[in-house]
Amino acid sequence: MKIAVYSSCGNGAESAYIAAYRFLPDRASLWDEISEMFPEHEFKVYVGLQGGTTIDEDGVNILKNAKNVPYTLIPLEYGVEEIADLIAKDSPDMAIAFSTPSIPYDWGSVRDSLIAEVLREKGIRTLSHNTWLSEEAFEKHKINKRLKELGFLVPEGVYINKKLFDACYENTGIVRNAYRDYIRHNIRKLKFPVIIKCDSGAGSVGLSVAKTLDEAINTLDSDKSGMDMIVEERIRGINFGAEIYGSDGNYSFKGPIIFSSNEDGVTDPFASVKFGPVRNEKFKIKELREELLRMAKELNFCGGVQIDLMFCEGKWYIIEINPRFSLMSMLIAAIDNRNMFYNFVAPALENAKIDTALTEQKFAIDFKTLIFEEDIIKNLRKDFASIITAMRFSLPTSGNSEVRYTEMAMGGFSTPQELIDGLKEINNKYPLIATDKVIENVVSLIDYIERETL
Numbered sequence: 001m002k003i004a005v006y007s008s009c010g011n012g013a014e015s016a017y018i019a020a021y022r023f024l025p026d027r028a029s030l031w032d033e034i035s036e037m038f039p040e041h042e043f044k045v046y047v048g049l050q051g052g053t054t055i056d057e058d059g060v061n062i063l064k065n066a067k068n069v070p071y072t073l074i075p076l077e078y079g080v081e082e083i084a085d086l087i088a089k090d091s092p093d094m095a096i097a098f099s100t101p102s103i104p105y106d107w108g109s110v111r112d113s114l115i116a117e118v119l120r121e122k123g124i125r126t127l128s129h130n131t132w133l134s135e136e137a138f139e140k141h142k143i144n145k146r147l148k149e150l151g152f153l154v155p156e157g158v159y160i161n162k163k164l165f166d167a168c169y170e171n172t173g174i175v176r177n178a179y180r181d182y183i184r185h186n187i188r189k190l191k192f193p194v195i196i197k198c199d200s201g202a203g204s205v206g207l208s209v210a211k212t213l214d215e216a217i218n219t220l221d222s223d224k225s226g227m228d229m230i231v232e233e234r235i236r237g238i239n240f241g242a243e244i245y246g247s248d249g250n251y252s253f254k255g256p257i258i259f260s261s262n263e264d265g266v267t268d269p270f271a272s273v274k275f276g277p278v279r280n281e282k283f284k285i286k287e288l289r290e291e292l293l294r295m296a297k298e299l300n301f302c303g304g305v306q307i308d309l310m311f312c313e314g315k316w317y318i319i320e321i322n323p324r325f326s327l328m329s330m331l332i333a334a335i336d337n338r339n340m341f342y343n344f345v346a347p348a349l350e351n352a353k354i355d356t357a358l359t360e361q362k363f364a365i366d367f368k369t370l371i372f373e374e375d376i377i378k379n380l381r382k383d384f385a386s387i388i389t390a391m392r393f394s395l396p397t398s399g400n401s402e403v404r405y406t407e408m409a410m411g412g413f414s415t416p417q418e419l420i421d422g423l424k425e426i427n428n429k430y431p432l433i434a435t436d437k438v439i440e441n442v443v444s445l446i447d448y449i450e451r452e453t454l
Contacts, residue, residue: 002042004092005345007100008083008115009108010048012076013059017103020059021052022392024377028056031066033339038349046087048074053100053325080111084118095119096348097128097303098341099324103395104225106202109134109324127247127348129302129323137323140199141230144320150298152291153317155310157232158186159199160220165229183220188213191233196220199228209234235319237312238448240278241328242288244296244305245343245354251296252354253289254332254343256309257366258449260441273441274331274366275416278449279358288316304329304344327366327391327407334364334388334411363419364388364411367438371404380430386410386422406433416446 011018035043045066047054055071056063065071074083087095097116099109109129116128136142141159148154160183163170168177187194196219197207210216216231223229242255257276279285292307295318306326308319325344333340336356346352377390389409396402410426413419420443426434 001040001093002044002091003345003348004044004046004087004090004095005098005341006046006074006083006087006095006112006115007050007054007098007108008046008048008074008111009100009102010050010074010076011059011102012049013051015059016396018049018051018059019103019393019395021050022374023052023056024374024381024390026056026064027052027054028064028066030339030341031055031069034341034345035066035068037339037342038345038352041349043069043345044072044090044092045069046072046074046083049076050100054098080114081118084115084122087115088119088122088124092124094348095124095126095128096345097126098344099129099134099303101202101322101324101326103202104198104227105138105200106322107138107200109322110138125348127303127345129305130300133299133301134323137321138200139228140197140320141228144230144318146299147295147318150295152295153315155195155232155235155317155319156190157230158183158190160229160231162220162223162226162228165220184213184217187216187231190231192216193234195232195234196223197230197232198223198225199230201225201227235310235312235317237310237317239272240283240309240311241274242292242307242309243326243328243332243343244292244301244307245303245347246296247302247347249297250347250354251293251301252343252356253292254335254356256283256285256288257328257331258445260445272368273438273445274328275419275442275445275449276331276364277335277361280449280451282451283311283449284314284316291316303347330389330391330407330409331364331366331411334366334409335361337362337412340389362411363413363416364409365419365423365442366407366409367434367442368405368407369433369435369438370406372406372433376433377406380426380433383429384410384422384426386412387426388412408433416450420446 049059051059097112099112102108113131113134116126119126144154164179168174193209193211239259239261240256245252256278257274260273306322310317346354381387388411391407394404
């Protein structure tokens with residue numbers, strides 16, 4: 001079977017929003033491994049220039065090609081129909097969307113879903129989420145409304161159309177802004193503190209906490225992102241994540257993963273530590289699994305979905321869903337001891353299982369550290385086989401500043417204590433990578449989840 005794997009969203013190197021990803025092992029090696037795992041299939045990857053999420057590229061050039069999986073670059077100027085035509089001309093039997101995060105608007109999965117619609121019109125089978133799901137997940141207030149209607153717990157919140165909210169500033173002829181009155185009135189009804197975030201932004205970048213109504217209004221006034229906003233009650237609980245893979249009613253639950261958080265109870269996407277899988281039934285794992293598998297069926301998931309969660313007073317709350325690859329996918333792959341792309345392509349292939357037995361799963365962590373040269377990371381992985389994936393990441397921010405870090409997925413441990421001991425061994429040889437702070441955060445997380453009571 002000829003299989004097209006595509007990821008259409010990319011801004012190119014000239015964009016101020018392109019992030020640079022460099023993975024070890026490199027993406028070319030992972031694609032070749034997928035080809036070796038399924039020799040009866042021919043894989044081909046179609047990708048927009050993203051900075052290295054899907055293949056090894058820098059926004060301008062391909063840095064390394066897979067030996068057995070050819071790549072086709074999607075021209076930046078191509079629209080949905082042109083991309084579908086580009087894929088269809090190779091006559092694939094199946095097309096798989098591998099949607100990736102997009103900055104500043106997290107709409108990569110929307111475009112990939114639209115392409116899938118056109119491909120299906122051409123008679124090509126696809127593994128891709130429905131466009132309505134991708135779009136509603138992109139505009140977070142919409143998916144929250146749908147989840148609430150389906151009986152899932154979500155934070156109480158208020159959606160803000162920023163253009164209407166700021167109308168009195170943009171048009172001096174407006175003396176009184178009734179929409180601001182409406183928003184202020186509804187925010188007042190929420191329990192404080194509240195979380196303020198972009199309705200369609202990527203990750204938790206720009207997320208803030210307000211303790212009073214006036215502080216919330218001031219935060220909304222000061223936001224210059226150009227995006228609509230959401231103000232939500234802050235759920236006083238513990239941050240978790242999970243992933244669901246599958247299609248047509250056949251789904252696999254992955255996780256849950258526990259996230260570290262700051263003093264405001266907010267997960268910092270650039271500094272958090274993650275650990276999993278969490279198995280202690282004090283967190284009602286079976287109940288969570290049943291609810292998320294119900295969600296997958298209700299929303300007809302078709303591919304991979306990452307879900308942000310909060311556990312509060314014995315209940316699970318859905319914070320948001322992302323129908324795409326996320327950096328948490330690296331940790332899930334480490335737990336499953338699988339190629340990172342496997343879970344995304346397996347639902348489209350006969351005889352490829354997506355469930356992993358508990359006995360096969362291993363404990364793993366994901367942590368961030370300073371940016372290091374590639375040679376140092378290669379030596380680290382040579383010395384410690386437990387470092388399954390390493391990612392060097394950089395993202396330009398406002399002014400001349402830049403977010404830069406190395407993110408590691410470390411796994412293969414039968415017990416949490418083995419993991420801690422393994423991390424300490426790395427600390428002895430590479431103290432600037434597995435820092436004392438990382439060890440402290442990991443020990444704290446494991447101690448918390450292993451306690452018999454909350």
